[in-house]
Amino acid sequence: MLGSVKMTTIKQLPEVLINQIKAGEVVERPAAVVKELVENALDAGARRVVVELEQGGLRRILVRDDGRGIPREELPLALARHATSKIASLDDLERVASLGFRGEALASILAVSRLSLSSRTAVEPHGWRLGGEGGLASAEPVPAAQAQGTAVEVLDLFFSTPARRKFMKSPGTEARHVETALRRLALARPDVAFALSHDGRRLLDVEPAEDAAANERRLAAVCGAEFLANAIYREAELGGLRLAGWIALPSFSRAQPDLQFLTVNGRGVRDRLLGAALRRAYADALHSTRHPAFVLALTLDPAAVDVNVHPQKTEVRFREAARVHDFLFGLVHRWLRELRPEPEHHHGVGFGSAAEPAREPQPYALPLSTAPRLGEPPGRYFAAPAASAPTWAGLAEVSRAAVPAPPGATSPVEHPLGYAVAQLHGIFILAQNARGLIVVDMHAAHERVLYERYKRELAEGGVPSQALLAPVLVNLPEDEAEAAETQSATLLAAGLQVDRSGPGQLLVRATPALLPSEAVVDLLRQVLGRSSDSGSHAHLGEVLDAQHRVLAEMACKAAIKANRVMSLSEMNALLRDMEQTELAGQCNHGRPTWVQVELAELDRLFLRGR
Amino acid sequence: MHIRHVRNELLGALQTVVGVVERRQTLPILSNVFLEARDAELVVRATDLEIEMEVSTPVQNLKPGKVTAPARKLYDILRGLSEGAEVSFEIAEEGRMLVRSGKSRFTLATLGAEEFPSLAGIQADTQVTLTHKALRSLIERVSFAMAQQDVRYYLNGMLLHIGPQWVRAVATDGHRLAMSELALETGVKEDLQIILPRKAVLELARLLDGGDAEVTLSIGGGQIQVQLLNLRITSKLIDGRFPDYERVIPDSQDRRVLGQREKVRAALSRAAILSNEKFRGVRLQLEPDLLRIQTQNPEREEAEEEVEVELDGEPMEIGFNVTYLLDALDAMKTENFVLELRGPDASGLLFEAGESTHSKYVVMPMRL
Numbered sequence: 001m002l003g004s005v006k007m008t009t010i011k012q013l014p015e016v017l018i019n020q021i022k023a024g025e026v027v028e029r030p031a032a033v034v035k036e037l038v039e040n041a042l043d044a045g046a047r048r049v050v051v052e053l054e055q056g057g058l059r060r061i062l063v064r065d066d067g068r069g070i071p072r073e074e075l076p077l078a079l080a081r082h083a084t085s086k087i088a089s090l091d092d093l094e095r096v097a098s099l100g101f102r103g104e105a106l107a108s109i110l111a112v113s114r115l116s117l118s119s120r121t122a123v124e125p126h127g128w129r130l131g132g133e134g135g136l137a138s139a140e141p142v143p144a145a146q147a148q149g150t151a152v153e154v155l156d157l158f159f160s161t162p163a164r165r166k167f168m169k170s171p172g173t174e175a176r177h178v179e180t181a182l183r184r185l186a187l188a189r190p191d192v193a194f195a196l197s198h199d200g201r202r203l204l205d206v207e208p209a210e211d212a213a214a215n216e217r218r219l220a221a222v223c224g225a226e227f228l229a230n231a232i233y234r235e236a237e238l239g240g241l242r243l244a245g246w247i248a249l250p251s252f253s254r255a256q257p258d259l260q261f262l263t264v265n266g267r268g269v270r271d272r273l274l275g276a277a278l279r280r281a282y283a284d285a286l287h288s289t290r291h292p293a294f295v296l297a298l299t300l301d302p303a304a305v306d307v308n309v310h311p312q313k314t315e316v317r318f319r320e321a322a323r324v325h326d327f328l329f330g331l332v333h334r335w336l337r338e339l340r341p342e343p344e345h346h347h348g349v350g351f352g353s354a355a356e357p358a359r360e361p362q363p364y365a366l367p368l369s370t371a372p373r374l375g376e377p378p379g380r381y382f383a384a385p386a387a388s389a390p391t392w393a394g395l396a397e398v399s400r401a402a403v404p405a406p407p408g409a410t411s412p413v414e415h416p417l418g419y420a421v422a423q424l425h426g427i428f429i430l431a432q433n434a435r436g437l438i439v440v441d442m443h444a445a446h447e448r449v450l451y452e453r454y455k456r457e458l459a460e461g462g463v464p465s466q467a468l469l470a471p472v473l474v475n476l477p478e479d480e481a482e483a484a485e486t487q488s489a490t491l492l493a494a495g496l497q498v499d500r501s502g503p504g505q506l507l508v509r510a511t512p513a514l515l516p517s518e519a520v521v522d523l524l525r526q527v528l529g530r531s532s533d534s535g536s537h538a539h540l541g542e543v544l545d546a547q548h549r550v551l552a553e554m555a556c557k558a559a560i561k562a563n564r565v566m567s568l569s570e571m572n573a574l575l576r577d578m579e580q581t582e583l584a585g586q587c588n589h590g591r592p593t594w595v596q597v598e599l600a601e602l603d604r605l606f607l608r609g610r
Numbered sequence: 611m612h613i614r615h616v617r618n619e620l621l622g623a624l625q626t627v628v629g630v631v632e633r634r635q636t637l638p639i640l641s642n643v644f645l646e647a648r649d650a651e652l653v654v655r656a657t658d659l660e661i662e663m664e665v666s667t668p669v670q671n672l673k674p675g676k677v678t679a680p681a682r683k684l685y686d687i688l689r690g691l692s693e694g695a696e697v698s699f700e701i702a703e704e705g706r707m708l709v710r711s712g713k714s715r716f717t718l719a720t721l722g723a724e725e726f727p728s729l730a731g732i733q734a735d736t737q738v739t740l741t742h743k744a745l746r747s748l749i750e751r752v753s754f755a756m757a758q759q760d761v762r763y764y765l766n767g768m769l770l771h772i773g774p775q776w777v778r779a780v781a782t783d784g785h786r787l788a789m790s791e792l793a794l795e796t797g798v799k800e801d802l803q804i805i806l807p808r809k810a811v812l813e814l815a816r817l818l819d820g821g822d823a824e825v826t827l828s829i830g831g832g833q834i835q836v837q838l839l840n841l842r843i844t845s846k847l848i849d850g851r852f853p854d855y856e857r858v859i860p861d862s863q864d865r866r867v868l869g870q871r872e873k874v875r876a877a878l879s880r881a882a883i884l885s886n887e888k889f890r891g892v893r894l895q896l897e898p899d900l901l902r903i904q905t906q907n908p909e910r911e912e913a914e915e916e917v918e919v920e921l922d923g924e925p926m927e928i929g930f931n932v933t934y935l936l937d938a939l940d941a942m943k944t945e946n947f948v949l950e951l952r953g954p955d956a957s958g959l960l961f962e963a964g965e966s967t968h969s970k971y972v973v974m975p976m977r978l
Contacts, residue, residue: 454908461906464891466931467955467974468784469858495977513889513931513976517784518761553909554888 012075019111020161027108029168029179030157031056036105037152038185038194040063044150047208048193050054055199056171057178058157066149069121072128075141078117079106079130079400106152112164113157113346119150171199179203184268185223187261187295190215219246219295223259227252227293234335240304241327245296247335250285250586252293259293270314274298281332283545285583287590337582401599417579417594420571426563430569436599442566442574443559444587449577451555455548463547464513465495471507474521478504480528487540494521494543514547552588611647611675614698617711619667620652621688624681626841627663629813631681639678644726645699647677652699655726656681661810661845662729672698676723681709687716729844732835734828738772738796742825742838744819748779751790751969753811754937757783764850768811780855780883786934787858788941791968796884804829805852812844817841851898859972860959863950865923867896868963871947875899875939877915881905882932884913891978892932896951897925903933928954929978935960938971 006389011022027033034051041049044067054060070078074085110131111114120127127146158165168174175198186194186206196204206222209215220228230252235244248259262274282292299502306317318324417440418433429440484491485500495512511520527542566574578584578593587593603609627643644655650671655664687709691697695711702708702717709716740759749768757765760783768781778791806814817838818825818937828835829847836843878892885905895902896919903915928951938960939947945962960971 032656138907139877449907457908457910462978463888464889464929465977466785466889467957469782469787469957469972469974472784472854510977513891550888 016111019107027105027112027157029177030061030174031181033061033109033113033154033157034056034063035181035185036109037061037063037154038182040105040152041067041150042185042189043190044068046149047191049195050182051178051182051194051196053175053178053196053198056168056174057154058165058171058174059155059166061154061157062151064149064151066147069127069149070117070119071121072124072141075117075119075130079110079115093575109152109154109157112161113159113277114155115287116153116155117150118144118146118153119462120148120533122148175203183454184261184263186218186222188263188266188268188297190218223261223293223295227259227295231293231295232335232339234331236331238327241300241324242299243296243331245330246294247296247332248293248582249339250282250336250590251592253282253286253290253590254293255290257291258598259295260291261295263297264305264316265299266297266369267316268314269316271316273318273325274319274328277329278332278542280545281329281336284548284588285336285586285590290590294332296328296332298324298481300324335527339583339585340579362434415576415579417575420568420575423566423571426565429574431571431575433596435596436602437597438575438594439597440575440578440594441587441591442564442571443561444591445574445578445584445593447555447559447587448584448593449574449581450558451552451582452583454551454555456545458551463493463495464496465492465510465543467497467510468508468517471499471509472517472521473501474498474508474524476504476506476525476528480525480531481506482525483531484528490540491543495547496542496543499525499575510544512547514550555588611645611677612673612698612700612797613647613652613669614696615652615667615669617688617691617695617697618693619669620697620953623652623654623665623667624685624688626665626817627654628681628685629816630656630658630661630663630809632658633682639721639725639727641681642678642721642726643681643684644676644678644723646723647671647674649674655728657727657729657870658809659729660807661843663813663841663843665841667840673700675701677701677707678706678719678721678726683718684709689905703719720938723949729846731956732828732833732844733830733837735830736772736798736802737826737828738777738794738798740777740792740794742818742821744792744794744821745825745827746815746820748777748790748792749811749815749818751941752779752781752788753815754941755781755783755786755788755971756808756811758808760784764805764848765854766891767805767848768889769852769855770804770806772796772798772804774798780852782855782858785931785974786938787855787972788938789855789859789970789972793968802829803852804834805848805850806834807815807845807848807862810834810843813843817843850871858957859970860950860952860957863952863956863959865896865921865926865951867901867919867921867949869901869917869947869949871939871942871945874917874947875920875936877903877917878932878936878939879917881913882936884911885932889976890932891929891976893929893978894920895925895927923951924938926951926954928958929976930973932959932975934973938973939972941969967977 027036030053034053034057038051041063041120042065044065046065046067048066050062050064052060052062052064106115106117110165114131116129118127118129124308127144128141129144129146133267158168178195178198182194182196182204185193186204190448193208194204194206195202204221206218207214209218214226227248228246231248233244233246235242237243260275260278262271262278264271278292278294278296288291305321306319320455359584414434416433418431418438420429420431422430423442424430424439426443429438429442429445431438431440481500481502481504484498484506488498491498495510495514496508497510499507499509501507506520506524508524511517515523523543523546527540530542531540585593624643631641631643633641640658646652646653646655647669648671650668651666652669652678653664653666653668654670655662657663688697691711691714697709697711700708700710701720703947705722707718707719707720709718753768756768760766763786767781769778771778771780774796775793776791777794777796778789780787780789782788801945814836823839825836825838828837832847832849834845834847881892881903882905884907886907893904895904898921899918900921901917901919903913903917941962942962944962944964948961948963950959954975955977956975958973958975960973961969
């Protein structure tokens, strides 16, 4: 009832209320409390972090670490708002390397719960505790039994803000949120042990990863063995930016974006720009309703990132957003496109019992960064970034110009997709390779082969562009017109010729010949709008993407249809084409084009070798 | 209503108007045709609310009256009856229409004739009279360039620009433009521009014969009416501003190609087979006395044609949508044609060589 607001005088809010309001930003649910406390533990140099929950964390949250600890005299200060040991000046804030820096977490949690803080540094004979039963921040610390490190116990979260408490879901749901938050942290810090229990039940227990193999074991524990079996590890560094991690094959897509872990300088983030870059990198290989899975760590100079954007610090801002976008998109795009059929790494069909992870312990012993997959020439993935000139335009070109290796170069011994033996119902090609049976959806496979060829032609031959008789005038916000003007070369390369004719006016003089010209104006508005939203010109690439969609339709129409009888030599030729085609594992709509049926799986069907 | 007549005559009348009946309708009565027996005539009328066609044919009128019946079905029935058969239409019980011929009987559902929409009688401000042949020629020379379902609705039609001394027809889809001019004492004092909708243009082209009989265009109140013997076409005009076509037509260009129309046309249509099916790009290389035509498709198939031409000016290379070139050459009548060019980024102008004809075709280039 807006109309019935009472006229009251302006007055300063009491400190307690300020803290409770502030706490609303930082701690919205138990998972946020855990995240803040665990980040503190990590910033204190913990090697092991233990989290215990009761009733989803609403009754009790305990976070214990073995970090440096807090000296007795600093304990009261630790609970005060805007008190931190992590930064001391504006200069520190601009290049903050620790996870926390706001000095708000403990004070915020204290405002909405009964909190006790126990800690012991290496030089103290015993620990000290502050708070606890009826204890407040102003009270004197009392001696406490405590190993080196810090333990924070949060009881009755939101007891003082019943409204917030009503928004909490069931304990099970809240515990799941805590688990997700902790998994994110565990992925970001493979060198730290994490344990989580809920009402006495173990939910997560991972040891520090000493080597790459242990790291993969952790990954399997956190993301599931299936993710690991369908993901590839890649890393690359260019011009001060470093990206490392696992990207799932497009065939391992998810209905929800629940396996997307991206850290920026060790901080888990959900950034729209970076998310868009990854989505675009996968776009050609995934159906639009599916989500890619990845665990990636981006590392760059802390001074080039602003983490002080959001109280929960899940959003970041980059000094050179477009550069970061292009780096991420370019690399992942290239990594995906460098994949060639490798039956060893392809999802099996799983006749009932094939669900167990396909991996044996031995491969873990290989150093990760150089682990070659079967049939790959070593060093192929990592040679490019070092060799290519450190220009950002160059990065995209490398990926586009990635010419398939000549026949036979990939594997001198055997073709990964084997040799055709028969055609099934005019729909599938059956082929055999050393590992067993390969089943290929011939339409889907041919469609991808054609699509990639069409795209290559478009890239090599220059994008055809049809001039308009009379230029079309487009009215836009001024910043968008400005963006179009400064990026006119990019647009021209995509077949769109625009001139600026006024502060908020563009003249479209030529449009991509592949697109109906009236659709182009809408497309231009969209990409410019999105570019100005995200503050980067990265979205201009979508003008080209729209033309690729037309090519995809053409490829679908031109590809062989069901019931087309194929000779063995035709089928073999298609298999060879697939081996050299980028993203050959998926058709243009994201459906798989082939599956491997292992001999072992067939054996199982017939109860052989038991 | 009760009439009787030979099948061929009735079919002819229905055939004339059935084209304007849209196959899919939200307003049921619009899929019907209006029939009225008066004096010794049957009036047949169809409309889609934009265009209305009315034809009258002499019949044996046994009982005057009017009704509307499903246009398509009636047309199909008449078409299926044997030539020269005698057919009768009669309003039967419960408002049904009985169609009888020999031993065939059809009972059709009807809707009330009173509700059949009619474009209001026209208030003609301007009348222009010209021959069938001249009007048909104007339409044939430009109608291919009309846009189809473009959001710029004013392009989905043909401009008639009527001046005191001439009538011009212009059509464009934004990528190419066709203009044809006819010298005529029109009697108008001031220039008048009207845009005929695409459907009206196509219907007119179908119904005009190439003869010297005169046809009168009556224009006024946002409508045009054309009376052709026993047929009357009334159409709403497109209310919009047509682009300034005169600015788009280049006046002098520094390269001039003179070629044999049929030869170049044939070479282009052969080369077009291997152009990209989506945007139909063709590359023209102009050399002294030689035009080289090249196409390539995504399958990397290539076509190359060489045709002798006379080039006046520097050699150059330019890309076009081959369909635009073929359409223009097809619309021409003369043995030779002229293509004028300025540069690879500027428009090309095509026209008939020799006697001063008044059709011009502007084609925008394509960067390939």
